[in-house]
Structures are given as structure tokens and as C-alpha cells.
Amino acid sequence: MSTSAGRAEDFLASALTTISAQTEDPDLFLKQRFTASRYQVDEVPLDTLAEWRLDDRLEHATGRFFTIEGLSVRTSFGPNPQWCQPVIVQPDIGILGILVKKIHGVLHFLMQVKMEPGNTTLVQYAATVQATQSNYQRVHGGRPTPYLEYFVRGSRGHILVDRLLSEHASWYLYKRNRNMIVEIPPDEEVEERDDFTWLTLGQLRRQLALGNVNMNARTVLACISYDGARDLQLAEGFHARTVASHNAQRSDAELAEAMTWLIDQKENYTLDVKRIGLSEMDGWAADGGSVRHRDGLYFRIIGLSVRATSREVGTWTQPMLEPVPGNLVAFLCQRQNGVLRFLTQAMIQPGSTDRLELGATIQLAPGYCRDARDLPPLVEYLSSATGQVRLKSVQSEDGGRFHRADTEHLVIELPEDHHVEAPENYRWMTLGLLGRMMQSGYYLNVEARSLMACLL
Numbered sequence: 188m189s190t191s192a193g194r195a196e197d198f199l200a201s202a203l204t205t206i207s208a209q210t211e212d213p214d215l216f217l218k219q220r221f222t223a224s225r226y227q228v229d230e231v232p233l234d235t236l237a238e239w240r241l242d243d244r245l246e247h248a249t250g251r252f253f254t255i256e257g258l259s260v261r262t263s264f265g266p267n268p269q270w271c272q273p274v275i276v277q278p279d280i281g282i283l284g285i286l287v288k289k290i291h292g293v294l295h296f297l298m299q300v301k302m303e304p305g306n307t308t309l310v311q312y313a314a315t316v317q318a319t320q321s322n323y324q325r326v327h328g329g330r331p332t333p334y335l336e337y338f339v340r341g342s343r344g345h346i347l348v349d350r351l352l353s354e355h356a357s358w359y360l361y362k363r364n365r366n367m368i369v370e371i372p373p374d375e376e377v378e379e380r381d382d383f384t385w386l387t388l389g390q391l392r393r394q395l396a397l398g399n400v401n402m403n404a405r406t407v408l409a410c411i412s413y414d415g416a417r418d419l420q421l422a423e424g425f426h427a428r429t430v431a432s433h434n435a436q437r438s439d440a441e442l443a444e445a446m447t448w449l450i451d452q453k454e455n456y457t458l459d460v461k462r463i464g465l466s467e468m469d470g471w472a473a474d475g476g477s478v479r480h481r482d483g484l485y486f487r488i489i490g491l492s493v494r495a496t497s498r499e500v501g502t503w504t505q506p507m508l509e510p511v512p513g514n515l516v517a518f519l520c521q522r523q524n525g526v527l528r529f530l531t532q533a534m535i536q537p538g539s540t541d542r543l544e545l546g547a548t549i550q551l552a553p554g555y556c557r558d559a560r561d562l563p564p565l566v567e568y569l570s571s572a573t574g575q576v577r578l579k580s581v582q583s584e585d586g587g588r589f590h591r592a593d594t595e596h597l598v599i600e601l602p603e604d605h606h607v608e609a610p611e612n613y614r615w616m617t618l619g620l621l622g623r624m625m626q627s628g629y630y631l632n633v634e635a636r637s638l639m640a641c642l643l
Contacts, residue, residue: 192415234475243464253277264535303586356536452533511554
């Protein structure tokens with residue numbers, strides 16, 4: 188894979204391979220690994236969390252991992268100019284890495300079955316390595332992180348993807364993770380541990396449709412591009428149109444124009460955030476039990492007590508953010524001049540590293556809506572018969588920090604002759620253009636990247 192076109196062709200060939208002798212039944216493997224371990228997750232008061240201190244912020248006794256603090260927000264974006272909320276502060280840059288190699292000529296991905304206490308289904312397919320600095324430096328005193336050596340300095344693998352990308356900016360403050368895909372030679376032997384297995388991208392696409400791939404793996408998979416792949420005719424139906432959207436002819440001038448437009452959007456809106464104490468948050472109650480909004484809006488900060496035989500540490504306690512249920516993220520797409528384009532929006536989220544990023548067409552969080560005035564633009568398309576639903580699945584957010592945070596993912600294709608009246612901070616883009624912008628840094632938020640992963 189010496190060229191980007193070669194990598195794209197390998198990725199596409201893997202995406203079109205749905206059967207592999209390495210793991211004949213990924214559903215069964217997931218179920219077997221689930222039953223091979225024991226899990227127990229209980230909600231407990233915040234002031235009972237071992238080694239956590241609750242004062243005007245919630246922090247671990249070591250000063251590592253993360254803190255829960257208050258945030259005061261002022262912005263000219265959206266219907267609400269100012270508010271207060273809790274926020275997760277985690278300065279560590281984590282590693283999200285997937286190891287790949289060709290097996291019988293087809294690229295396979297080494298995935299682990301990982302338990303996360305916040306997941307509704309508890310276990311999902313995860314990246315080969317999913318660890319914060321605090322975890323892989325073993326601040327928790329647990330077992331070493333398997334396969335970490337492939338994703339640190341001096342790794343003998345060939346790096347295909349290496350990007351520093353943002354995390355949930357509505358709930359984290361300036362959180363970033365390093366997203367990596369590292370290839371090793373086909374003849375290199377890798378110890379295959381009990382909870383790990385090799386899957387093709389085609390097998391992963393099915394697991395994505397079933398909601399069995401966790402958020403941290405999805406953000407890595409979203410970095411995959413089919414740009415430059417030749418055998419496009421091998422894909423079929425809507426998948427063929429998404430692959431072609433990766434390959435849509437575009438110039439550096441088009442990329443520069445999109446970048447300039449996004450910078451203009453950053454100039455158009457203001458964002459001022461200030462870290463404050465939990466007791467200073469207007470409208471919120473912070474006591475020994477939980478941190479919650481007095482009207483039941485947004486989310487709660489709760490405590491969890493966890494037992495899991497398959498994790499590096501067998502028992503622990505930690506705080507969790509639990510959102511009001513019903514979150515949804517959706518792309519509207521449309522063929523324009525024969526090429527599938529996706530309607531993106533430039534949107535501000537309070538924890539964004541660079542103020543504003545591209546999001547999906549509709550990002551709906553019922554917990555943030557007091558009335559119809561708080562609904563996002565174009566939400567009417569969710570109940571309209573105008574388009575065809577091309578993707579519909581429920582995906583979990585990061586189960587290591589968020590409790591039962593399930594988000595419905597939708598992609599709706601509109602007729603070619605349909606005109607969308609969109610605000611000025613919206614813009615149509617191909618998947619190829621979005622991929623190129625993602626290479627440049629903090630340009631796509633994690634919700635949009637999660638949708639892109641589901642379109643692979």
C-alpha cells in the first residue's frame with residue numbers, strides 16, 4: 188500500500204468482502220465473548236465513589252483520569268445566548284488505534300470485544316487499542332494495554348491513518364484523541380488474545396448496521412477513504428453512490444473554498460466559555476447523590492459501581508454523564524450533477540477546540556429543547572415523505588464516559604429535483620471533500636464522523 192489509491196482499493200476490497208475464514212460468524216463471536224465474562228453495573232451516589240472527591244468539582248484522588256466541572260457559556264450561535272452546564276475535562280490525549288493486515292490478500296481489522304459500563308448492551312466491537320494516557324500508563328494499577336506497542340513511537344508497523352480529532356464537544360471541554368490505523372506485513376505473526384478477532388471491513392459494515400461497533404472504533408473507521416479506488420462498479424445501490432462520493436472529482440480550489448467558507452463561519456459567531464464551580468451553575472443542583480438540572484433537562488452526572496472480569500481492572504467506581512434519551516443525528520443527501528452530496532452545517536458546541544466544526548444536517552437532543560423554538564433547522568425532514576431513508580440504526584456514544592447514551596443515526600436521500608431551503612451556515616459537500624477536510628484537523632465533529640463510518 189505505497190500509494191493512497193492502493194490503500195483505497197484495499198479498503199474497498201475489504202468492504203466488499205463479507206465472509207472470512209478468520210471469523211466466520213462475528214455475531215456468534217460477540218455473544219461468546221459476552222457470556223465468557225461476568226459484569227455488574229450499579230448506579231450509586233457520587234459521594235460514595237471510591238477515590239473520587241466531590242467539592243466544587245468532582246475529581247479523582249490521583250488528579251488523573253478526568254474531572255467534572257461547571258461551565259459558563261455565552262454564544263451568538265443558536266436560540267440560547269447563554270447557559271451553564273457541567274462538563275467533562277480530560278486533557279489526556281488518548282489512543283484509538285486499529286491494527287490491520289492482509290490475510291489471504293484481503294485487509295482485515297483486529298477488533299476487540301470490549302465491555303464499557305455505560306453501553307446499553309455492555310459489550311461491542313472496539314478498536315484494537317482504546318486507552319487514555321492515564322489508562323495505558325496504568326495509573327489504575329491494572330493490567331497492561333494489549334497491542335499498545337504498535338501505536339507508540341518506534342512502532343514497526345506502517346501508519347495508514349494518524350489524526351488528532353475532537354470528541355463530543357457538547358459534553359467534553361477541548362477533548363481530543365489520536366485516531367490511528369497501522370498496517371503490519373501479512374507474514375507477521377500477532378498473538379490473538381481471547382477477546383480479539385480479525386474482521387474484514389465488510390463484516391464490520393454489518394456490525395455497524397446492527398449497532399455493535401462502539402463510538403471510539405467508529406471515529407477511527409470514519410478516517411477511511413475510498414478516494415482513488417478503481418473498481419467502483421463492484422459496489423451496488425446506495426453503497427455505490429457513497430463510494431463514488433468519496434471519488435468525486437474535486438480540485439484543491441474547491442477544498443480551499445470550503446475551508447474559507449468555514450473560517451468565515453467562525454468569524455460570524457462568538458463563543459465564550461468559562462470554567463466555574465459546580466455550585467455556581469444557575470439552574471443546576473449538585474449534591475452527594477448526583478449533579479442534575481432542576482427541570483430535568485440536558486443530562487445528569489451520576490455514579491456507577493462496576494465489576495467486569497474482562498477489563499484491566501476488575502472493580503472500580505466512576506462518575507458518568509447520562510443524557511436525556513432520544514438523541515438523533517441525520518444527514519440529508521442528494522445527487523447533484525450525478526454526484527451524491529451531503530448537507531453539512533457549521534455548528535458551535537461549547538467544548539469545541541476551535542470554536543466551530545462541521546456537523547451533520549440535523550443534530551437533535553431532546554434534553555436541550557424546552558419548546559419548538561429550540562428545535563434545529565430542517566427537523567421537518569425527519570417526518571416528511573420527501574426522501575428515502577438509506578440508513579437507520581441506533582449507535583451508542585462512548586460507554587466509558589456516557590451512560591445509556593444511544594443516538595439514532597439516519598441518512599435520508601432527497602430527490603434530485605428537490606430544493607432545500609437551508610440557513611447560510613449549511614453547505615453541500617461530497618464524502619471525498621469531507622474526508623480531505625478531516626485530514627486537516629478539527630473540521631468535522633464526532634457526530635458527523637460517526638455517521639460517515641456507518642456509510643462505509
